[in-house]
Amino acid sequence: MDDKNPYKIILNIISKLYPYVLLSLSLKMLIWFFESASWWPKINNPGIIIGVIGFGIAILLGxxxxxxxxxxxxxxxxxxxxxxxxxxxxNKKNVSKDIKGWAENFEVTLFDPAKEGIVSMRNQTDILIKKLVTEGHDGPNLSGFSRDVSYVLHRSTAEIPVAYEYFLTMISILYTLMIAVMLPGIAGFIAILIVVVVLMGAAVIIEDMDHPLDNSPTSLIVVNLEPLRHFIGQNKA
Known part of the structure; x- marks a missing residue:
């Protein structure tokens, strides 16, 4: 994974958490005004409920x-x-230029893996493989190369199933609301702040890892393509 300035990473994390912290504290502030009302529910021992839901979220995030x-x-x-x-x-005969050009296009595609770019890269790979076979360079190395390229191009846009994401989001919101309602006073403010920072912080980091080829300025974790870039630098087309 690419190394980044630690201060920049911390600022990016804070910027992503800030909206959630602000929203949750605003919600707790609203609830706080009603806590002294006689009709507001009093739950004396919320630990079991909080623990069960928290454990479920931990399993899903894990x-x-x-x-x-x-x-x-x-x-x-x-x-x-x-x-x-x-x-x-x-170093093979008659394909050196094609290999260099393909490598450069592959690096560009991985840097910004849009659907159109992935399709184009697959077509370029098919053309390259056909030429390698025509030139008599087929064999185990070509087979492994074809398999690995197909794998990377497929995984570059793959994500966690949407249903899983929705369910995790639903119970995370439920858990935050439950903390806000069940823990009164200053303790509630402190608890909801900790919950949001820990829970949403973990969710933000994991979500960022779910897009390993996202090279946007706010990206926290990206795939290290240094070996490919080093090869391209050594073999300029």
Whole structure:
């Protein structure tokens, strides 16, 4: 993963958390005005309910983290294998120029993996593979190269299923509302602040990891394409 300025990372995290913190504290402030009313419900022991829902959220976030973390590193591993194949192909007869041009286009596509770019890259890969086969350079190396390229291009736009995201969002909102309602006074303000920072902070980080090829200025975690860029720098088309 690419290294970034730690101060910039912290500022990006704060900027992403700020709207959630502001909204949750505003909600708690609104609830606080009603807490002294006689009709406001009093819950003496909310720990069990809070614990059960919190445990459920932890499981869902943990499962999502496992998936996105595995995807991120598997993309990096596949890119390294692709570069290894390119280092062999670039020295083959009659295909060196094609390999260099393909590598540059591949890097551009991964930097901004739009759907149209992915389709175009797949077509370019098909053309390159056909030429490699025509020139007699087929074999295990080409097979692995084709498989890894297909994997990276597919994973570059893959995301966690929408239904999973919606359910996780729903119970996270429910959990925050429950904290705001069940914990009165100053303790409630402190609790909801901690919950939002921890819960939404984890969600923001994991969501950012779910887009490992997002190179926008506010991106926190991206795939390290340094091996590919190093190869391109060594072999300018």
């Amino acid at each position: 499962a999502k983290l496992s998936v996105v973390n595995s995807r991120l590193y598997s993309i990096e591993d596949a890119v390294c294998r692709i570069v290894g194949s390119l280092r062999i192909f670039v």
